[in-house]
Amino acid sequence: MRGSDKKSQDIATSVFCVFLGAMIIYLTYTTFPQEGQAVGGLFASSRFYPQLVGGIMILLSIIMLVSTVFKKPVRKSTGNADDQTKNPQAAQAGLKPIWRLFLFILILALYTALLETIGYFLLTPFMLLALFKLLNIKKWTSAIALALITSFTIGIFFTWLLQVVLPEGLFTL
Amino acid sequence: MIEHIIVDGFVRYLGLSQIMLTSIGVFVGILVGVLPGVGPMLGVILMTPIAILLDPVAGMSLLIGIYVGGSCGGAISAILLRIPGTPMAAATLLDGYPMAQKGEAPKAVGLSIAASSLGGLLGGIGLMFISPFLAQVALKFGPPEYFALALVGLLSIAVIARESTLKGLLSACFGLFLATVGTDPINGEERFTMGSDNLMGGIGLVALLVGLFAVSEMLIQLEKGKLDIKPDIKVFRAPFSVVMLVLKRFINLLRSSFIGTFIGSLPAVGGVAASFISYAVAKAASRTPDEFGKGSAEGVVASEASNNAVCGGALIPAFALAIPGDPITAVLLGAMILVGLLPGPTLFSNYPDVVGGIFYAYIGSSILLLFIGILFTPIFVSIIKLRKNRLIPIIVLLSIVGTFSVQSSMFDIWCMWIFGIIGYGMRKLNFPLAPLVIARVLSPVIEPAFRRSLILSGGSFSIFVSRPICLFILILAAMLLIWTVIPKKFWQDIKMKLSTG
Numbered sequence: 001m002r003g004s005d006k007k008s009q010d011i012a013t014s015v016f017c018v019f020l021g022a023m024i025i026y027l028t029y030t031t032f033p034q035e036g037q038a039v040g041g042l043f044a045s046s047r048f049y050p051q052l053v054g055g056i057m058i059l060l061s062i063i064m065l066v067s068t069v070f071k072k073p074v075r076k077s078t079g080n081a082d083d084q085t086k087n088p089q090a091a092q093a094g095l096k097p098i099w100r101l102f103l104f105i106l107i108l109a110l111y112t113a114l115l116e117t118i119g120y121f122l123l124t125p126f127m128l129l130a131l132f133k134l135l136n137i138k139k140w141t142s143a144i145a146l147a148l149i150t151s152f153t154i155g156i157f158f159t160w161l162l163q164v165v166l167p168e169g170l171f172t173l
Numbered sequence: 174m175i176e177h178i179i180v181d182g183f184v185r186y187l188g189l190s191q192i193m194l195t196s197i198g199v200f201v202g203i204l205v206g207v208l209p210g211v212g213p214m215l216g217v218i219l220m221t222p223i224a225i226l227l228d229p230v231a232g233m234s235l236l237i238g239i240y241v242g243g244s245c246g247g248a249i250s251a252i253l254l255r256i257p258g259t260p261m262a263a264a265t266l267l268d269g270y271p272m273a274q275k276g277e278a279p280k281a282v283g284l285s286i287a288a289s290s291l292g293g294l295l296g297g298i299g300l301m302f303i304s305p306f307l308a309q310v311a312l313k314f315g316p317p318e319y320f321a322l323a324l325v326g327l328l329s330i331a332v333i334a335r336e337s338t339l340k341g342l343l344s345a346c347f348g349l350f351l352a353t354v355g356t357d358p359i360n361g362e363e364r365f366t367m368g369s370d371n372l373m374g375g376i377g378l379v380a381l382l383v384g385l386f387a388v389s390e391m392l393i394q395l396e397k398g399k400l401d402i403k404p405d406i407k408v409f410r411a412p413f414s415v416v417m418l419v420l421k422r423f424i425n426l427l428r429s430s431f432i433g434t435f436i437g438s439l440p441a442v443g444g445v446a447a448s449f450i451s452y453a454v455a456k457a458a459s460r461t462p463d464e465f466g467k468g469s470a471e472g473v474v475a476s477e478a479s480n481n482a483v484c485g486g487a488l489i490p491a492f493a494l495a496i497p498g499d500p501i502t503a504v505l506l507g508a509m510i511l512v513g514l515l516p517g518p519t520l521f522s523n524y525p526d527v528v529g530g531i532f533y534a535y536i537g538s539s540i541l542l543l544f545i546g547i548l549f550t551p552i553f554v555s556i557i558k559l560r561k562n563r564l565i566p567i568i569v570l571l572s573i574v575g576t577f578s579v580q581s582s583m584f585d586i587w588c589m590w591i592f593g594i595i596g597y598g599m600r601k602l603n604f605p606l607a608p609l610v611i612a613r614v615l616s617p618v619i620e621p622a623f624r625r626s627l628i629l630s631g632g633s634f635s636i637f638v639s640r641p642i643c644l645f646i647l648i649l650a651a652m653l654l655i656w657t658v659i660p661k662k663f664w665q666d667i668k669m670k671l672s673t674g
Contacts, residue, residue, distance in 0.1 A: 009602065013602055017343055020347075021346075024350055027365060028364075031365065031367065032362065032363075032364060033362055033363065041628070041632065042632065043624045043627040043628050043632060044359060044360060044624065044628055045360075046357035046359075046360055046362040046364055048624065049353060049620045049623075049624065050350065050353045050364060050365070053346055053349045053350050053353065054350070056346055057343065057346040057347075057350070060339055060342050060343050060346065061343065063339060064339045064340070064343070067339070097395065097396045097397075097398060100395050100396075100398075101392060101395055101396060104391075104392070104395055105392075105590075105594075108569065108590065109590065111573075112573075112583065112586050112587060112590065115583065115586075116583055120574075124570065127570075128566050128570065131565070131566040131569065132562070132563075132566055135395075135400050135561075135562035135565060135566070136400065136401055136562055137562055137563070146563065146566075147566075150566070150567055150570060151570065154567075154570055154571060154574055155574070158574050158578055162223060162226050162578065163226070164226070164574075164577075164578040164581075165581060166574065166577070167577075167583075
C-alpha cells in the first residue's frame with residue numbers, strides 16, 4: 001500500500017472513530033432510562049462510564065487525525081497488525097479473493113438463518129460440502145466424505161458427550 | 174493459605190478426569206500450536222465452550238493444557254518449515270531450522286519439547302509459591318488499588334501495540350465500550366440493550382472472542398489464498414534421550430526458566446521478548462557463541478525453556494490480581510469467570526483447593542507435555558501437512574457449535590459473525606485485537622472499582638493519591654504511559670549519546 005493511501009485510510013478511520021465516540025455519548029442520552037433525583041450523583045449514574053469511554057475515544061481519534069494529517073507519508077508496504085506473513089499471496093486459481101470471501105460469508109449467513117428451521121444434522125453436511133467445494137477440494141467423493149464425517153463427529157461429540165442440545169429443526173432425528 | 178493450596182489442591186486435581194483432560198488439552202494445544210495461523214489462543218477460545226460445561230478444575234485443566242501445549246507446538250513448524258507456529262517460537266527458529274537442515278530434525282524437535290516441559294515445570298513452581306504471596310498482599314487492596322492495577326494492565330496494552338500506540342488504545346476503548354453493553358454493575362440499569370432481551374446479559378464473551386479471532390483469521394486466510402499447499406516433510410519420531418541433553422545444559426535451563434517466569438509476570442511483555450532475551454543471554458554466557466545461529470542445541474533450549482516458563486509467570490498476576498500477563502491469559506481469565514471462578518485474591522482465600530488444583534493442572538501439563546510431545550511427534554509432524562482448505566471448514570463448524578453451546582442461542586452465532594467481520598476490518602486497518610480483548614476482560618474490574626472509589630470519596634480524585642499502594646501503582650502507570658508516548662527515536666538518541674560518552 002502506498003504511503004498516501006495509508007494516510008487517507010488513517011484519516012477516514014480517525015473520522016469514523018470520532019463519530020463512534022460521539023454516537024456512544026449520544027446514545028447514553030437517548031436510550032438510557034430517565035434518571036431521577038435519587039440516582040446518587042454523577043459517579044453512580046449508569047451514563048458516566050460510557051460517556052467517559054466515548055470522550056476518551058473522541059480525544060484519541062482527534063489526536064490520531066491530527067498526527068496523520070501532519071505526518072509525511074512513508075513509501076513502504078504495510079501488512080496487517082496480527083498477520084504472520086507480510087505480503088498477501090496471489091488469488092487462488094478459479095475465484096478472486098473478494099468473491100471467495102463473499103460466497104463464504106453468504107454460505108454461512110444462509111446456514112445460520114436456516115439452522116433452527118432445518119436442524120443441525122440435516123443442514124450441516126450441505127454447508128460443509130459447499131465450503132469444501134468453494135475452497136477447491138476437487139474430488140466430490142473426498143468433499144462429501146469429509147463433510148459427513150466432520151459434521152457427524154462434531155455433532156455427536158457435543159450432543160452425546162457434552163449433552164448439548166443442537167437445533168433439531170422441523171425434521172427431528 | 175499456601176498449605177491448603179498445596180495439599181487440598183493436590184487432592185482436588187488428582188482424579189482421572191482432570192488428568193485425562195490435561196492430557197487432551199496438551200495434545201490439542203500442540204496440534205494448534207503447530208499450525209501457523211491457528212495457535213494456542215484460538216485453541217483456548219474454541220475449547221472454552223467445552224470447558225464451561227465441566228467441573229471448574231477439570232475445565233481449566235483442559236484450557237491450561239492447551240496453553241502449555243500450544244506454547245511448545247509452535248517450535249515444530251519453526252524447526253521444520255522455518256515458519257513459527259506461534260510468535261514465541263521465532264527465537265527457536267534461529268537454531269532449530271539449521272539443525273533440521275543438517276539432518277537433526279528429530280533431535281531439534283525433541284530438544285524443544287523437553288526444554289519446554291522442564292522450563293514450564295520450573296515456571297509452575299514459581300506460580301505455586303509466588304502467587305499466594307501476591308494474593309495475600311492484594312487482600313489489603315480496596316477499590317482504588319484495584320482500579321490502579323487494572324489501569325496498569327490496560328496501559329500495558331499500549332506497550333503491546335508499541336508500533337501503533339493510538340490504534341492500540343482506540344482498540345482498548347472499543348473493548349471498554351463493548352463491556353458496558355448490558356446492565357450497569359453498580360445500579361443494575363440497562364445500557365445499550367436497544368430493548369433486546371438478548372443483550373441484557375451483555376455481548377457473549379465466547380461469541381466475541383471466537384468472532385474476533387477465529388472468524389477473522391479464516392477470512393484473512395481465505396483472502397490470502399494458496400489453501401491447497403501441502404509441505405513436503407518426512408514424518409519422524411523424536412528420541413526420549415533428548416531429556417538428558419537438556420539436563421546437561423541445566424544452568425541454561427534454570428536461567429532461561431527464571432527469565433521466562435519473571436518476564437511472563439510483567440503484563441504485556443510476553444513470550445516473544447522472553448525467548449529472545451533468554452537466547453541472547455545464553456549466547457553471551459556460552460563457551461561456543463559462534464555456534465549460535467548455525468544449529469546450537471543451547472539456543473533451542475534457551476528459547477523454548479523461556480517461552481514455556483512465561484506461561485507460569487503470566488498466570489501469577491492473573492490469578493493473584495486478576496490482571497492478565499498476556500492476551501491468552503486474558504482469555505483464560507474470561508474463561509475462569511465463565512466457569513464460575515472470580516480471579517483475584519478472594520479466590521485464594523475462599524477456594525484454595527480450586528486454586529491449588531489449577532496450579533497442579535499447570536504443573537501436570539508441563540510434565541505430560543514431555544511424554545505426549547515426544548510419543549506423538551509423528552502425528553504432530555503429519556498435521557503440518559494438512560491443507561488449509563480442509564482445516565478452515567472444520568474450524569468454522571467448531572466455532573459455530575462451540576459458540577451455540579454456551580447459551581443455546583442463535584443470537585450468539587450472529588454476534589460471532591458480526592464480530593468476525595469487525596475483527597477482519599480491524600486487522601485490515603492495522604488495529605490490534607489483543608487490546609480489545611484485554612480491555613473487555615478488565616472493564617468489569619475497572620468500572621466498578623473506579624466508580625466505587627469516587628462514590629466513597631464523595632467525588633474527590635484525591636482518594637487515588639492519598640493511598641500509598643495506589644499512588645505507587647499509578648506512578649508505574651504514568652511511567653508506562655510516558656514510555657509509550659515518547660517516540661522510540663528519543664530513547665535511541667539517549668542511548669547513543671550515553672554510549673559515546
